Amino acid sequence: MSRLQPNHDTGESSFVSIEARAKQLFFDAVDLPQGERTAFVGRACGEHVALRDAVLALLSHSDLAGESFLAGPTTGTSSTSLASAIASGAPSNAIGPFRPLRIIGEGGMGTVYEAEQHHPRRRVALKVIRGGRLSESLRRRFEHEAEILGRLSHPHIAQLHEFGVSESGQLFFAMEFVPGKPLRAFCDEENLPTRARIELMIAICQAVDYAHRQGVIHRDLKPGNILVARHDDKPWPKVIDFGIAKATDAAGFDQTALTMSQQILGTPAYMSPEQIAGDMERIDARTDIYALGVILYELVSGRLPFDLRQRPLAEAARIVREDEPSALTIVAGGSQGARKADRDLSTIVAKTLEKTPARRYASAAELANDLLRYINHEPIVARPASAAYQLRKFAQRHRAIVAGTAAVFVTLIGGIIGTSVALRQALVARDAEQAAKQLAQKNADEARRSARRSEAVVTLLTRDLVGMGDDPRNMRDIRFSEVLDRAAARAEETLSGEPDLRAAVFAALSRSYGTLGLFQPATATADAALRAQCEMPPGQESDLYDTYKLRGAAALEMDRFEAAEADLEKARAGLSALHGEDDARTLDVDSDLAALHERRGEFPKAIALRKRVCDGRRRIFGERSTEYLRAAVGLGASLMRSGDSKAAEAQYRALIAEMESHPGEHTLELSAALHDLTTIYTEIGELDAAEVTCRRVLEITSKTRDPQHPDVLAARSQLANILSKRGNRSEALRIRQEVVADYRARLGPDHQHTLTAVNNLANSLSMTGRHAEAEPLLRDNLARRIAKFGQTHPDIAEAQEALAGCLVRQKKWSEAIENYEAALEVARRVFPPDSPYETQILSNLATAMRDGGVIESAEVVMRMLIEQEARSLGPAANYTLDDQRMLAELLLMDNRPLEAEALIRDVVSKRPTVDPKSTRRFVRDRLTLAEALRDLGSFAAAEAVFDQVEMHLDVSDLGDGLLRRLADGRALLFERWMARSDDPGLAAEFETWRACAAATRHP
Amino acid sequence: MAPQAEDRSHESAMITRLAQAAGAGDAAAASELLPLVYDELRRMAAAKLARTPPGQTLQATALVHEAYLRLLGEARESWQSRAEFFFAAARAVQHILVEEARKKASLKRGGGRKRVNLDELRVAEEAPPDEMLALDEALRELEQTDATSHRIVMLRFFTGLSEKESAELTGMSERTLRREWQFARAKLHQRLSKVAEG
Known part of the structure; x- marks a missing residue:
């Protein structure tokens, strides 16, 4: 353990006073032999230094207080009076040749006395350090060190006269007594x-x-x-x-x-x-x-x-x-x-x-x-310090002050100055000379421009940021966005005569706002940068296209797809003409364009672009670069959203393993990858893994982002999904209400993310029985989505499915089935075959049909579903098996026990390979099996399986539903069995279970 | 004589009852107990002084024990009520000593030579007045931070109870009591050393 790690002892001290803890430790230590006390107290206090010092001081005073101290005012003998005991305050035993007179200082290490020596007769400051016995070799080392000290002789250094180890094993140093x-x-x-x-x-x-x-x-x-x-x-x-x-x-x-x-x-x-x-x-x-x-x-x-x-x-x-x-x-x-x-x-x-x-x-x-x-x-x-050094220090300081905005600062500073590669090198370069040489090699104008830019930035930052106060505690409370606002407000007037500087500063501010998820001001500052660029002489088009790209990316985040496409295409055309198709800058635009396609549900286009960006960046920056990793995460996201979970999961697992082998380097990329992996885990029902991963994402993002940042909202939203699937609906509902409010505040009511959050919230409401609130919300959400995306978009399927779910819960079967069918149709158009979305809709549709009494259609859909799951998840996956059981139950309803028994036996045999732990699944699988056996007339076999179930229900609380099913199932079993057999015990069993079943209904 | 005797037995009954109540945790009883014990001690001291030859000191410990025997000794009291009595007695002794120290200190600081009427307890003459006052202050602090520790000092120091007696009275094991006592001494020594230096 590193010595300065926060320590549990320290944390506890707020509950138990230091006095109380010191007293307890004093009790524990006071009876120990002298030599062991210090070590004991040191161990016991860990790094709680104040506590340790308090205990050691008490122990030394316990020794110093001689027999006579507080022996009583009434004993009457003058030699042991309170007065003399207190006045001396000195230990009775001499240390080496010195006789301590009074304590002049105390610390963790030991006690300093004013002491006297007889030969030569002098007064010394005697420092006595507590400790145990010394080995011979340690003693020699100590003496060696102390001898060197003894040779120090300077008018402004207190002379060390003598040193040594006392009889009781204490180190002592006798120094010149300075009466100052x-x-x-x-x-x-x-x-x-x-x-x-x-x-x-x-x-x-x-x-x-x-x-x-x-x-x-x-x-x-x-x-x-x-x-x-x-x-x-x-x-x-x-x-x-x-x-x-x-x-x-x-x-x-x-x-x-x-x-x-x-x-x-x-x-x-x-x-x-x-x-x-x-x-x-x-x-x-x-x-x-x-x-x-x-x-x-x-x-x-x-x-x-x-x-x-x-x-x-x-x-x-x-x-x-x-x-x-x-x-x-x-x-x-x-x-x-x-x-x-x-x-x-x-x-x-x-x-x-x-x-x-x-x-x-x-x-x-x-x-x-x-x-x-x-x-x-x-x-x-x-x-x-030089301007560049100050700037770096400034960035470092703000890294510390505005926790988590380091990345933003790098963007800001890198963005303002970094438009010129030369200056970025100058910043990185250790000494100014080297930087100067590099600069000299570049074109002189560029260098001068960069220098002026850096000056402008330093002035702007220091005036607008540092100028807020010298006390760093004041700085802590300033939000980074306020800092940007101040800088933006000043840039226009301060740099009015200098369009190139103004353009650079505004572009950097826009980038920073974008990183903070503040897209309105990102767009506004990008506009300002473009205005400034119009005033500039020709020859700096590259900057202009960068700004288009910035503005396009911000527009995309605000769901302004048309505007985004226009800007991005402009940027791409310009940059590829200037720098070539495979230049990093062109690839950056491609990445944004891929995101645009993805948002529109055009997955093949998005995936193709993502792959292009991945390959290009790997070539340019290498496999471990942030640039490449970001692109790779992007590709994973496109694959996942397109419904190709398997490919996406493989992509993410590899990426995450790679990033985790270099901890701390790619935090943002890592959290993006983990976020998407969470979604995948949730979809395939691995809820433990999903929750763990999701909480990691939250931990990472809440350290680096403000609580309303879209990344944080997305992670909170995910957590609500997982909790909801785990049955913790009230908590899920609470989170979702917050998330919707935050999205509406941050991105507006019609933003894609807001609509998704609303959809989830309505689901939560509906699942907790608040249909009256949920249904209109869902209908409104569907209407808003159709207005936004038209009829063919993944989000439409989602909205229809959610609405159908709400209708199912209200037993409005036919309307629910209609909506599921519509959702299925959209999903089949926008997602590739066997996508998890399609699976989910099929599953819900089948259930709705069964519960709505359309058994025949339900069977068709269920078989479709099971086949699809066997293809996408595997024949022995939990969900596949769950749905196979559901089909078996349907067949039992349809009075086809032979087919049902075959299906459920298959489930029971496969289940332990995927999920040996879940009691609930174990119980459900066997209940279905027992019912099938009963319906087949294999009463003894059925009773044996019911018995197994009963044993499991005894030890785990799975709720009344399963208990009732068990009682009903068994009552029916014995009723039928009685009809076929003369065994009088059967009637008794029947009565027992009928009573049980009744009891579960009227507890 | 008869009424006086009656008075005293009345007083004694009162003290017994208050000590019992205080021992059971009644704070009001504890505060009523103190002036009664105090008066009783003064009364006894005055009587004794009249018979003590000049120049000889009167020992507070002896006085307290005598008072205890007179007032409570006959009754079979729980240790809690005995503890309360001794605690009250300790406070009384402390009060007397501190008052005396104050008088001496003001005399020392000047204002001419006044004849001080030391007609009460003549104890602890060796303890210089400033130190008794410093101890008083240190004890006040200790009472704030650690009541147990404070109580033990009061019993041991002002009434001169032995470790064994104190342990019995406080219901602690002797070992615990010894540690509490060691702790209290260390604490007070630390506090008083600071005073002595500063």
């Missing part, structure tokens, strides 16, 4: 002006640099570890505890507790991203430089770069690793309140606080020198 105040307290109490604070920092940096050159890293720099005293009336800082962390670590004892304490010494506020990530390998001098940066920030501004108070460690770690510090302000020494720090000081601080160690100052001396230049008003060496 912690840095921050000193500065604040003395009200030092900024300049004096920076001078202190320079001295500290020099001391740290000296130690670094001796190969010693502090690893725990913080204001509390820097003490300042007045020395000849000048503030004189001394760094304490240099390298103690490392030396203690080297001793290796009590691994868990000590390694942890290194990470949480003090607060995470001073820890660099690599340190807080627990990445011990990467800790070096630059880790200290980061800490110096935090201290500098704090001294100058009076606050910390990140507000980590009250945050769990894991959250703090994330903030330190991902967020940018809030802007530096100066409060110290000034009476006029906080003001913005000047550019140079901000630049220096920013360089020390870089996330990547390589971007920080290479040494503390360099930091000291820049600070010196700063206070001497000389030019500093540190440079503010």
